[in-house]
Amino acid sequence: MSARSRGTVGLVRTDRRTGALLRARGATVRVDGTTLLDGVDLDVLAGEVLVVVGPNGAGKSTLLSVLAGDRAPDAGTVTFDGAPLATVRPAELARHRGVLLQENRVSFPFRVVDVVRMGRAPWRGTDAEDRDEDVVARALDDADVTRLAARRYPTLSGGEKSRATFARVLAQEPRLLLLDEPTAALDVKHQERVLARAREHARAGGAVVVVLHDLALAAAWADRVLVLAGGRVAADGAPAAVLTTDLLTAVYDHxxxxxxxxxxxxxxxxxxxxxxxxxxxxxxxxxxxxxxxxxxx
Known part of the structure; x- marks a missing residue:
């Protein structure tokens, strides 16, 4: 992976009152009488990789959608840079947080390089637009899809599509990365590469929230681990303090x-x-x- 330095455009401030870039308090989501998230408190801090783990149905993807501003909680609050997340204009939010979903579909046969260029859309009409081609080239390299740049997205394998979409999110140059199962379709080499890039992003002053099912990867790459169970926070802390035999055996019922x-x-x-x-x-x-x-x- 390239070791050259990366400039960051349009950084937002962290909330001076809490030290958090993003803050959730009592976040609750209910759907058809079922509680998917139940009073979740969470601070997302610049400079760290926060890994969210938990069994199926624990509320991981729901939490990520709330943190992204794609779903408003039914109760509780979410603030971004100290302001209610719902009040941040979509165009501004798109410059500061990038979201990688579990499923990424492209309806038309765009080339990979064009998919990655879509990540630059939030910067259209700004001075940052002058850097588009350099940023796209770097993102292609970081995600190891440069050799696929001319390929049509629908012709890629599942892992290649995942990497191309990761490159699009990197091209967006957000300070906050929200990644939902970014390693699920990847081989060992690319799992390590994606998470190493996420760690590099955090060390450069960004923040990363990544949902993982692989507990071994969580232990290896997390600065902090949030364990969800039944929509509630079962634990939140350093990997060595949270990833214990007793807790994980109880949470996963195995x-x-x-x-x-x-x-x-x-x-x-x-x-x-x-x-x-x-x-x-x-x-x-x-x-x-x-x-x-x-x-x-």
Missing amino acids: PVDVLPHPVTGALLVLPRHAAGTVGAPADPTAPTAPSLAEDLA
Whole structure:
């Protein structure tokens, strides 16, 4: 990945009262009598990668849509730079926060480079427009899709589409990145590349909120982890404090081992697999398989 410095256009201030770029208090969302988010409090801070994890239906994507301003909470408040998020003009908001959704559809057979250029739309008519081609080229490089620039978007694989859309979000040059499962369709190399770019964005003074299902990636890349369960915050803190065997086992209703890597000491978060052949019933007379944590103890 290119190590050259990246300029940031149109930075917004953090809320001087809280130190937060984005702040949610008591955010609640209800749909058809079902509570999807229940009183969520959250500060999104510049300079950090905040990873949101939780089981299916925990409210992760709903929270991201509330933080993006795409869905107004039914109760509670969300402020951006100290102002109610709902009062920020769409054009201004588009310059300051970029959103990568789980599903990205393009109806027409645009070339990849044209899809990435769409990320520059919020800057049309401003001085930043003069930098469009340089920004687009850098975004293509960062997402490793330069060689795909002339390809038609519908012809790409799922992982290639994900990377092209990530490049579009980077071309937007927002201070706040909101990424929903950006690594789901990616191979190992590109998972690492995308999250490394997110970390670089935070170190340059931006803020990143990323939803991940992969707990190992969360442990490796998060500065802070928010665990959601049933629409509520189950934990919020440093990975080592939040990603614990007891908490994750309870939240996911499945045994999870959390242990130090035997070489690096970094956190390893691994689901405990049932013994025996996949699809075969367990043998009640067989000895219980030790956990990975016990094996490495």
